[in-house]
Amino acid sequence: MTTTRILVTGGAGFIGSHYVRTLLSPGGPGHVTATVLDKLTYAGNPANLDQVRDHPRFAFVRGDICDPALVAELMADHDQVVHFAAESHVDRSIGSGAEFVRTNVVGTQTLVDAAHRAGVQTFLHVSTDEVYGSIDKGSWPESHPLRPSSPYSATKAAGDLIALSHHHTHGLDVRVTRGSNTYGHHQFPEKVIPLFITNLLDGRKVPLYGDGGNVREWLHVDDHVRGIELVRTEGSPGEVYNIGGGTELTNKELTGLLLETCGADWDSSVHHVTDRKGHDRRYSLDCTKIRTELGYRPRTGFATGLAQTVRWYRDNRDWWEPLTRRPAFTTGPAGPRALPGLSTEEAMT
Secondary structure, three states: OOOEEEEOOOOOOHHHHHHHHHHHOOOOOOOOEEEEOOOOOOOOOOHHHHOOOOOEEEEEOOOOOOOOOHHHHHHHHOEEEEEOOOOOOOOHHOOOOOHHHHHHHHHHHHHHHHHHHHHHEEEEEEEEEEHHHHOOOOOOOOOOOOOOHHHHHHHHHHHHHHHHHHHHHOOOOOOEEEEEEEEOOOOOOOOOHHHHHHHHHHOOOOOOOOOOOOEEEEEEEEHHHHHHHHHHHHHHOOOEEEEEEEEEEHHHHHHHHHHHHHOHHHHHEEEOOOOOOOOOEOOOOOOOHHHHHHHHOOOOOOHHHHHHHHHHHHOOOHHHHHHOOOOOHHHHOOOOOOOOOOOHHHHOO
């Protein structure tokens, strides 16, 4: 079988690294190589790739997706692209959106333009449910108009449209996935679930925005990566696929489950904070398309996945403790370790 050479952008991040580890695992496709292109910004962690670092079908390139010369050179040697690289923290985008425009818009344009020029077979753009905005009732199908509410989601929506335009204009095989809030091991601890877990394990309080009534749909990283791989291998050019986990919870409900799983109590462990600007009330994905066309179903129940995630952070302090001591984490715009302005991250938006 012919080997498929895949370029994975942002492959040192949470979902990207899990995708690479899955591709190169004993149960993976076996006929692929994976080259990770990652700038290793604050959320990129080389340790996420330790498991595959010596794999004969793995390569790592430290670099910027906005570097046209580097991107063109890499595209010439690859057959497919799976594009994870993005600035993804809503609180940071509210503080300053410039880097989000650069990475999520200019970076995506740089990649997709080089992919077209190099004759890449497939370009899979990994996006987010946040591009749809808020929905009071029902769920978004892929045909729903894009109405992003934050600088982060606006730049992701722009990236979606830029990538899809290269399919309509140039015939490039572009496929887009829009995933719901994803959780699991190896997630950078500014995100809500690992932020809450690590705070609770350290005896710290956790923040709850507003009345805690904002609703999010949760997806385990195993299921998200499996959905992405289904779209890469079996999806159709020019199409968008929602990938959801099927578990909707208010932020207050999620907080209660995390407190219970970590053995903490509400009164001494929860700190109420002022709601975020422009905070979307509810997200919910209609996943009929990926279920009927590709046979996708989430496999990890939320209770099981949450217990596994808490156990991983409890057992892997050597992975996350150095991250929480970084200046960008402790004193950055989100201030995740400094109450009362403690961020709850985009995943809790």
